[in-house]
Amino acid sequence: xxxxxxxxxxxxxxxxxxxxxxxxxxxxxxxxxxxxxxxxxxxxxxxxxxxxxxxxxxxxxxxxxxxxxxxxxxxxxxxxxxxxxxxxxxxxxxxxxxxxxxxxxxxxxxxxxx
Amino acid sequence: xxxxxxxxxxxxxxxxxxxxxxxxxxxxxxxxxxxxxxxxxxxxxxxxxxxxxxxxxxxxxxxxxxxxxxxxxxxxxxxxxxxxxxxxxxxxxxxxxxxxxxxxxxxx
Numbered sequence: 043x044x045x046x047x048x049x050x051x052x053x054x055x056x057x058x059x060x061x062x063x064x065x066x067x068x069x070x071x072x073x074x075x076x077x078x079x080x081x082x083x084x085x086x087x088x089x090x091x092x093x094x095x096x097x098x099x100x101x102x103x104x105x106x107x108x109x110x111x112x113x114x115x116x117x118x119x120x121x122x123x124x125x126x127x128x129x130x131x132x133x134x135x136x137x138x139x140x141x142x143x144x145x146x147x148x149x150x151x152x153x154x155x156x
Numbered sequence: 157x158x159x160x161x162x163x164x165x166x167x168x169x170x171x172x173x174x175x176x177x178x179x180x181x182x183x184x185x186x187x188x189x190x191x192x193x194x195x196x197x198x199x200x201x202x203x204x205x206x207x208x209x210x211x212x213x214x215x216x217x218x219x220x221x222x223x224x225x226x227x228x229x230x231x232x233x234x235x236x237x238x239x240x241x242x243x244x245x246x247x248x249x250x251x252x253x254x255x256x257x258x259x260x261x262x263x264x
Binding site: 046073084085086087090092097098133135137142143144145146147148149150 | 190251
């Protein structure tokens, strides 16, 4: 398996633009998590899905952020409009049932909002 | 709320054991302790986890105190590739609560 796939790996955009980050979880995993990592706040959980349904979005900072999971193999995190303070590395992780219940993280998307 | 406390940084000589401590004094009886590490610019990588018993796998050993208020991750023979930030995490339900981690530097 290729692991969790995220795209793009790097994104540079200007303030006010819409940004869409993409994630493909590991096949067969039924949990998907979106995290944000900054120097100031570390790794923060934004939202997670179970069987494509959002379960907890309490970490989403504000209405400018939205996430969807239209099917088991794809999820998006959208920021509209983007602001400089959204600059961070965004990670997607997935988890299956059983085993160690560990989350498998993707390589991340480094977002820079100018 | 991170739920864990770790020293910000540690050094370890190559080939020696690295012992990384973690305090989780408010942990509840059914909450697991997980350890992940993050090598610069990469996504966090799972190392090991435990509930109350000591655990060992091919990467590391995890020692959890009897009262479960603290734990220690042991890398038995540290290599330069083990230089990373190590996170001690309490899993509450489906959520991981990451702290600030320990930056481990393995010195040649």
